[in-house]
Amino acid sequence: MADVTPMTARRSTPAALLARVRDRSPGLPSALLGGALAAVLGLAVFTALVMLLWISSPYPDSGPGGALHVAAALWLLAHGAELVRTDTLSGVPAPMGVSPLLLLVLPVWLLRRAARDAADGGAGDEAPLVPGRTAWTGVVLGYLAVGAPAALHAAGGGLRPAWVWTGVCVTLVAVAAAGAGVWTAYGRPSGPLERVLGAVLPRGVRHLVLGPDGRPGAAARAAAAGAVVLTGGGTLLLAVSLGGHGGETRGAFLRLTEGWSGWLAVLLLCVTLVPNAAVWAAAYAVGPGFFLGTDAPVTPLGSAPAPPLPPFPLLAAVPDTGAGTAVNWAAGAVPLTAGLVVGYFVGRGTTTHGRAPAARTDGRAPAARTDGRAPAGARPRGRTSAEVWTRGRTAGAAALAGVLCAALLALLAALAGGPLGVAALSRFGPVWWQVGAATLAWLGPTAIATSLAVRAWRGRAPADPPAERLPGPRAPRDRPLARRSRALVPGPHRWFPRSRQPGGDGRKTPDGLPRDLPPDPGPTAAALRPEEAPSGDSGG
Template identity: 35%
Template sequence: MTQLMGRPILSLPDDLGTRSPLADLLVGARTALLALSVIAVPVLGLWVLTPYGDITARGALRLSCALWLLGHGAPLGRGAGAPFTLTPLLLTAVSLGLLRRAGARAGARTPRSAGAWRAALPVGVGYLAVAALAVAECSGPEAVLRAEPAADLFAVAAVTVTGLAWGHCAAHGVPRRALPAAVTARLRAWTPALPAAVTARLRAWTPALPAAVTARLRAWTPADWAPPQDAAAALRRAAGSWLLGLLAAGGLLLTTAIALGTAGRSAAGLADGPAGVLGLLLGCTLLLPNAVLWAAAYALGPGFAVGTGTAVSPADTHLGAVPEFPLLTLVPTGTPGTAGQAVLATLPLLAGVVPALLLGRAASGRGTDRPWHPAGTAAVAFAAVLAVSAAAAVAAWISGGALGSGRMSALGPGPWQAAVTAAGWSGAVVPPGALLARWILARSGAEPRPATTPAGWARHRAARLRRTLHHLVTRLADLSRTR
């Protein structure tokens, strides 16, 4: 009896070493309740600290459920049909992290096979069961933020599938399925024709080039243009490092604004007692990732909107009446000077240095003795540009929303503006930087002996410069990869 009581209830294995679907169902419900407790505990604590408030305990719990649904991107309604869709991304990150952990544990118990994902199905059902209860609690007429059942359950299901799939891929790896034979045959029949036509056109266009250049162009084959086998990992590292660099730029701008701004004095003036200060602090904490993404959009150039007909960017800023909230007091009311714009322009450029070094290091064949072709390096670099452009659009979309109808129906950066500017900044730095880093790392070798002639001395100095740049680029790439 003592051994049975000491075992975790949700982790009882049977004789075969597997778990029943009921246990996985309870794991999903527990995961949802853990994510809900992240917001329910501070909200109920604030309710306890406010004994003379009009809200009841059930009202505080209902507000916690509404905020939890908002953390999944679920649209809510406020007042007479006014939309409330601003997602607190901190709750989204917590929910995704817990779902990833549950998905990884469910996937680790099953062998890698075509049906391994079925182990996570009861976990998702248990999570959605708690979401259905939260939607039912927020659907009454007495709710301050009313739920839209169909849209809210769909949003929670999307986040659930994303988190569990992330955990499943962490346990079993990303599944790779081969293309159908008809598609691969069609690609093989079509692919060689384009480079052949291009090289033939180049032969007709370049009769005046040196013989070595034309011989090099004629020697190129379609295989030279194809990305290498290990390009996917390098592409993921490059795109991820660029996004992290841009987030670091946004965090730097937000930290500077908090240090120099009046957010603290604004919170003290708006709050009514310690409970009010803690409530404003909780709201600002939940929206802190949103503020970082808005600051990153400001560093990119397109900026963001604080209501319809407004714009906050380094080039142009025009605002109307802004709601009284501490984070909104950090919004700049004017455009920076020439020096400020120059500093802002360097942030996205610096963010592109690390992915360029990572791609250049991978393309030089360091560690594999198999360097990439320059055309393949450029193809992977432009694929990374497209990846960061799509990621910037998604980040801008999820960080914005609405706080009501009318003027406050548009908040946050525009997705397509963020995508275009991210593609422009990364395209200006990553492809040429990757090709330059590849050339430096590939050309570095044994240092030639100095010669007495001026030409030999120049070659000697050039080799020493290449060797110095090689050590610098290698060191920076190793440090960025380690971090």
């Protein structure tokens, strides 16, 4: 009975319960606060921008409350959520699902930083890290705790959130960005990624995506390079088209609004939509193109008439209506270049890693390294690169890189497009599965052929140089060196009578060399190893 009373007292004390919760979940309150602060900062940035444009507008349509509703709606749109516009001319609510990709950078950066700081604990390098699950859970819950009231507030404005898309998109962004922050705080370990990939990929394929050392594998690096080429090529096509339609672009910019505040708002909107337009241009280059309505596809083979659209500057870059010409077909150089780049990266990876170092000519063993790594001439453990990177494995890595690059471009196409209304405008932008299939058709054969060619070129055996013997008394390289070499060797020489040798008067140095013989710093002594070089003074 003496032990039961204190235990009951401890269980009934609220302070003791709170202390036990803190002990079991260290860092949870700070993680919750960090997630909430990330959401508040993101909302503050959008609110300040919208309020600035509202104050400077000569014809504001609503009061400060309406501007706050728009700011909350834009914050949700930055996460990829779909909005519903209620104030339409027909009275039918119209969805708005085109999310500016550039706006996604702000919430992702804030969430990643908040999760990284929550995992670090903020107590210096010597303090232990907060458990990853605790930091990740706290940041996500804190972020969603602020995001839910913001979505409820946006529901009272003209742009209302679609609840299903809002719940899914905001949660996915919070989960992914917070997980990346915790992973960064722990030094980017490869264990979690290996467990995730191990559930869907076999071991041999998994190492092509994630290398044994935790770095991206050959296929992943090649896929990233191909995606950069595709999006960069799309940006180049967009710039060329805007330059070719410069007059229409300026006219649309001036007709859309009046006053510097309106021009600034349109300019900011165009800047945030530039990544979307670059993805659209990349989709156009690979073949399927994009849609400006359900019955208005735009492809290199031809462009159908589009429904009536507002005079937006970026839409002025759309190719003219009609059949495609050689200028339009030249856009195919972008995916062709991407396939060549993917194949080059895969082919280079098959011959760069694990190549045997050149053998030493002095017969010495490789010098030991001081950084804990294997010596330069040591044989790597396990199978060598020649055993692993066969022709079949090289071709498979190139095919896998093409699949990864196609999946990445399909994801970008899904994020860059969406509906802008009902009926004819229900399809606006590229279709993700068409873009992915066309990208794979371009990159697959090109990357496989290029990777095999690069592998054969870089892996070819170099011609063996002629064997060069060490110069010495018994292997003279030329007549003058032979004379000097034999002069260094004591004893009579058949080539040189004693009367014709330098110093023939018989006077010699203490080392036994002729007094008149000059010192010889030539290749005979330099080619010898240190332990075989003469120790005394070779001069007179």
